[in-house]
Amino acid sequence: MRYVSTRGDAPARDFEGVLLAGLAEDGGLFMPESWPLLSAAEWRGLRGLPYPELAAQLMARFTGGAPDEATLLRMARAAYGGFGHAATAPLVQVEPGIFSLELFHGPTLAFKDMAMQLLGQLFDHVLEKRGERVTIVGATSGDTGSAAIEACRDRGAIDVVILHPEGRTSEVQRRQMTTVLSSNIHNIAVQGSFDDCQDLVKAMFNDAPFRQEMRLSAVNSINWARIAAQVPYYAYAALALGAPDRPVAVSVPTGNFGNVLAAWVARRMGLPIERLIIGANRNDILARFLAANDMSVQGVAPSLSPSMDIQVSSNFERLLFELLGRDAAATAATMRRFRAEGRMPVPDDAWRRATALFHGHTLSDEGTLEEIRRLHRDSAYLADPHTAIGMAAARAHRPEDRGIPVIVAATAHPAKFPDAVEKATGIRPPLPPRLADLYQREERLTVLPNELEGIEAAVRGHARRNAA
Numbered sequence: 001m002r003y004v005s006t007r008g009d010a011p012a013r014d015f016e017g018v019l020l021a022g023l024a025e026d027g028g029l030f031m032p033e034s035w036p037l038l039s040a041a042e043w044r045g046l047r048g049l050p051y052p053e054l055a056a057q058l059m060a061r062f063t064g065g066a067p068d069e070a071t072l073l074r075m076a077r078a079a080y081g082g083f084g085h086a087a088t089a090p091l092v093q094v095e096p097g098i099f100s101l102e103l104f105h106g107p108t109l110a111f112k113d114m115a116m117q118l119l120g121q122l123f124d125h126v127l128e129k130r131g132e133r134v135t136i137v138g139a140t141s142g143d144t145g146s147a148a149i150e151a152c153r154d155r156g157a158i159d160v161v162i163l164h165p166e167g168r169t170s171e172v173q174r175r176q177m178t179t180v181l182s183s184n185i186h187n188i189a190v191q192g193s194f195d196d197c198q199d200l201v202k203a204m205f206n207d208a209p210f211r212q213e214m215r216l217s218a219v220n221s222i223n224w225a226r227i228a229a230q231v232p233y234y235a236y237a238a239l240a241l242g243a244p245d246r247p248v249a250v251s252v253p254t255g256n257f258g259n260v261l262a263a264w265v266a267r268r269m270g271l272p273i274e275r276l277i278i279g280a281n282r283n284d285i286l287a288r289f290l291a292a293n294d295m296s297v298q299g300v301a302p303s304l305s306p307s308m309d310i311q312v313s314s315n316f317e318r319l320l321f322e323l324l325g326r327d328a329a330a331t332a333a334t335m336r337r338f339r340a341e342g343r344m345p346v347p348d349d350a351w352r353r354a355t356a357l358f359h360g361h362t363l364s365d366e367g368t369l370e371e372i373r374r375l376h377r378d379s380a381y382l383a384d385p386h387t388a389i390g391m392a393a394a395r396a397h398r399p400e401d402r403g404i405p406v407i408v409a410a411t412a413h414p415a416k417f418p419d420a421v422e423k424a425t426g427i428r429p430p431l432p433p434r435l436a437d438l439y440q441r442e443e444r445l446t447v448l449p450n451e452l453e454g455i456e457a458a459v460r461g462h463a464r465r466n467a468a
């Protein structure tokens with residue numbers, strides 16, 4: 001299995017090369033050269049498998065034998081063994097035809113653990129095999145950071161530097177990152193937005209000498225391995241609801257477009273996912289694109305669902321590449337114009353193809369609170385603000401055929417956003433016992449302006465051991 005860049009000007013790599021490289025050298029994102037397709041019989045054969053076995057079998061379709069399936073299974077068992085639910089990702093019926101796929105039973109209480117716990121194992125395996133070290137630089141609006149930190153803390157061959165937007169995460173999210181005092185973990189609060197943090201990360205990757213010197217690697221969903229490891233949970237839910245013999249729809253609260261892209265990949269692999277519904281908060285660039293082919297950046301505004309306070313959705317480039325018929329030169333030119341002008345010129349026929357499958361829905365903060373309240377009142381279900389947006393989007397855009405169930409990605413535990421949940425329901429969800437003293441723990445972080453030079457200097461300081 002080989003991977004190519006969406007911008008067509010970087011060497012193709014194998015899975016392990018893609019894992020370590022993160023972003024392609026031409027600034028593009030890696031995509032499989034061709035899609036692994038499973039027959040209906042093969043999908044049926046996966047029904048009822050425990051989650052780690054399913055994950056290992058599907059990941060093996062992307063690794064091309066390195067790592068092999070037996071190694072992947074060992075990793076998946078280790079990755080998901082510590083989850084707080086025996087099913088790993090339980091599927092809960094919330095109302096007729098609408099199901100919550102709970103992806104928040106991992107150590108940091110958000111869906112990021114589903115991929116990141118496996119990535120921690122993968123990095124260890126590949127780095128040990130090659131006798132190499134890496135410096136992981138990541139951007140977070142709150143959840144990727146803590147999941148990466150938890151997965152990589154105290155690992156000998158990895159230094160981790162996470163950038164988060166100062167003051168724009170929930171307190172629980174910030175503390176989950178900054179209270180990990182392991183010597184290989186470093187948190188930088190950037191005076192800017194998540195988009196600024198993500199730009200800084202991409203700029204570090206595009207600075208070739210720095211990238212080489214620091215041996216940079218990525219844990220954001222720009223790294224294909226993240227997307228691959230998010231595919232199995234959609235298969236797990238769809239198979240449980242009758243796929244491949246029954247179509248399903250999926251609704252995903254969306255920011256960087258990684259999670260919904262993983263559902264799209266599952267469809268590309270042959271699962272009958274009939275509709276993909278995107279929930280957005282006021283930072284609704286994707287919903288505006290779907291409604292009117294208006295992909296224009298308007299500046300990031302804080303909301304009650306801070307993990308989705310994103311305007312530039314990195315993974316959209318992967319869908320664009322497909323919509324443009326895998327024309328890498330056209331993808332690169334479109335991305336250059338988007339960066340220069342803040343507006344993405346998507347050809348009309350490509351936009352129409354996107355709208356045939358994707359539906360967008362925007363919810364205000366008031367609407368989010370109302371949805372949390374409604375879910376609690378009508379279904380006795382406590383949802384975090386991100387999940388609530390996915391639920392509202394599912395109800396608004398579910399297929400007309402009510403026999404098609406909608407799987408809603410429940411992306412965070414309500415205890416990560418206790419203020420919003422309490423405001424809506426009067427209930428303050430408690431943190432699990434292992435995090436009960438989170439508010440008393442010592443924090444360590446550096447606050448820096450949104451300037452590449454200073455951030456690179458900080459990364460260099462933290463990652464000295466990696467210098468070539």
Ligand SMILES: Cc1ncc(COP(=O)(O)O)c(C=O)c1O
Nearest residue numbers: 143254255256257258259307411
């Ligand atoms: C809780 C939560 N929900 C939804 C999202 C949006 O997911 P994605 O960025 O993959 O679109 C995020 C951030 O990624 C998140 O942390």
Ligand SMILES: N[C@@H](CCOP(=O)(O)O)C(=O)O
Nearest residue numbers: 140141142143144220221256
């Ligand atoms: N919401 C995310 C933003 C980064 O997304 P990623 O999927 O690209 O890592 C976060 O919580 O950090």
